[in-house]
Amino acid sequence: xxxxxxxxxxxxxxxxxxxxxxxxxxxxxxxxxxxxxxxxxxxxxxxxxxxxxxxxxxxxxxxxxxxxxxxxxxxxxxxxxxxxxxxxxxxxxxxx
Numbered sequence: 280x281x282x283x284x285x286x287x288x289x290x291x292x293x294x295x296x297x298x299x300x301x302x303x304x305x306x307x308x309x310x311x312x313x314x315x316x317x318x319x320x321x322x323x324x325x326x327x328x329x330x331x332x333x334x335x336x337x338x339x340x341x342x343x344x345x346x347x348x349x350x351x352x353x354x355x356x357x358x359x360x361x362x363x364x365x366x367x368x369x370x371x372x373x374x375x
Contacts, residue, residue: 303356
């Protein structure tokens with residue numbers, strides 16, 4: 280007998296989940312100008328690379344956790360942080 284997988288529809292976001300998704304998404308977007316500045320000026324001497332590498336690891340871990348739980352608010356905000364952290368860290372490696 281084969282085990283059949285059933286698609287479980289996701290429930291709509293609660294007000295708290297919606298707020299966490301919106302404001303959690305704004306946070307990395309607000310930090311992204313740091314990456315833009317590094318790439319435009321081609322200078323990252325003021326950036327402490329280990330902090331951004333660690334932040335990338337933490338954001339990736341949270342994203343994995345969100346995927347495992349199938350929680351879009353965690354996935355979305357963590358993915359935005361991974362993008363921001365990688366952009367800053369890469370710029371720091373190239374221009375630091």
